[in-house]
Amino acid sequence: MATIPQDDWRRRPGIFFAVNVISMSLLLVAVLVYSSNPGPTRLYWSFSFQSVVPLWVPWAGALGGATISLVGIVKHAHDWDPDYYLWHIARPLLGGVCGTIGVLIVVLLIKSVTASPATPPSGGSAAAVPVAYDGPGIAILAVIAFVIGFREETFRHLIERVADVILGPGSATAKDIVAFVPRSLDLVTTGTTPVSSTVHLFNGSKDALGIAAASLVVEPSTAGFVAELQNEGAVAPGDAASVTITWTPTGPGTVTAKLTAQLGGYAADLQLRGVST
Numbered sequence: 181m182a183t184i185p186q187d188d189w190r191r192r193p194g195i196f197f198a199v200n201v202i203s204m205s206l207l208l209v210a211v212l213v214y215s216s217n218p219g220p221t222r223l224y225w226s227f228s229f230q231s232v233v234p235l236w237v238p239w240a241g242a243l244g245g246a247t248i249s250l251v252g253i254v255k256h257a258h259d260w261d262p263d264y265y266l267w268h269i270a271r272p273l274l275g276g277v278c279g280t281i282g283v284l285i286v287v288l289l290i291k292s293v294t295a296s297p298a299t300p301p302s303g304g305s306a307a308a309v310p311v312a313y314d315g316p317g318i319a320i321l322a323v324i325a326f327v328i329g330f331r332e333e334t335f336r337h338l339i340e341r342v343a344d345v346i347l348g349p350g351s352a353t354a355k356d357i358v359a360f361v362p363r364s365l366d367l368v369t370t371g372t373t374p375v376s377s378t379v380h381l382f383n384g385s386k387d388a389l390g391i392a393a394a395s396l397v398v399e400p401s402t403a404g405f406v407a408e409l410q411n412e413g414a415v416a417p418g419d420a421a422s423v424t425i426t427w428t429p430t431g432p433g434t435v436t437a438k439l440t441a442q443l444g445g446y447a448a449d450l451q452l453r454g455v456s457t
Contacts, residue, residue, distance in 0.1 A: 196249070203246045204246045236318050238279065238280045240329065241328060248275070252264075274332055283328075286321070358381065358384060360381055360448050360449070362379065363450065364451040365379055365450060368457075369429060372431060372456070373429075374426055375427055380420040381441050382420045383416065383418065384417075389443045389445075390414050392409070396423065398438070404427050404428045405454065406427075407425055407441075408425075408426070410422040427452070433455075435453075436453050437454075438451055
C-alpha cells in the first residue's frame with residue numbers, strides 16, 4: 181500500500197467525525213420527519229420488501245454502523261490510522277446491509293418475530309399490504325439491526341463460519357471448526373499500564389474437547405501478552421471457553437503477537453496488537 185502523505189485529508193480524524201455526525205443527524209431527521217407526518221400509505225408505497233422487513237431495520241443498522249464508527253474515531257483520535265478511512269466511510273452502509281441480513285435470519289429462519297395481516301389503507305387494495313408488524317415487533321427488529329450494525333465484525337465472523345460449514349463441510353479445517361471470536365484483538369493503553377480484554381474460543385465440532393492452561397501459547401513471548409484460561413476442562417459442542425488477554429507494555433509503541441490455542445485435536449489462532457501512547 182502506498183504511503184499516505186502527512187498532510188493528506190485521510191490523516192484527519194475530525195473529517196470522519198464530521199461525516200458520521202452528519203450521517204447520524206440525517207438518520208435522526210428522517211425519523212422526525214416521518215413521525216410528524218407518516219401518511220396512511222407511505223410505509224407501503226410499492227415497497228413489497230416491507231412485508232418481510234420494515235424500513236426501520238436498514239435504518240437502525242445504518243445508525244448502529246455510524247455509531248461504532250463514531251466511537252472508534254473518538255477512541256483512536258490520538259493514534260489515528262489513516263488506512264481505515266474507507267472503513268469509516270462505509271460503516272453506515274455496511275451496518276445497514278448486515279443489520280438487514282441479520283434480521284432476515286431472525287424473521288425467515290428463527291421466526292421469533294412474525295408479521296400479521298394488515299388493514300389496507302382507505303381505497304387501497306388488501307393485496308398491496310399483505311402483512312404488517314406491530315409496534316413492539318418493529319422495535320425488536322430495529323434493536324437487533326442496530327446491535328448487528330454496531331458489532332458488524334462479529335456478525336461477519338459468524339456468517340463466515342456458517343458458510344464454511346454449509347458450503348464446504350468436506351474441506352473444513354481445524355480453524356473453520358474451532359475459532360476465536362473475535363479473530364483479532366487490539367489493546368490500547370498509556371505508558372506501561374496493563375490492559376486486559378476477554379475473548380472466546382468456540383467449539384464448533386460435534387465432540388466435547390478438552391482445554392488446559394498449557395494449551396495457550398503466545399508468540400513471541402517477549403511481546404508482553406499473557407493469556408489466561410478462565411476454566412479448564414471440557415468444552416461442549418457449541419460452547420466456548422473464555423480467555424482473558426492481558427498486555428503489559430514496556431513503554432510507548434506498538435507490538436504484535438499471535439496466540440495459538442489447542443482445543444482437543446484442533447488449533448485456533450488469535451492475532452494480537454498492543455498500542456501504548
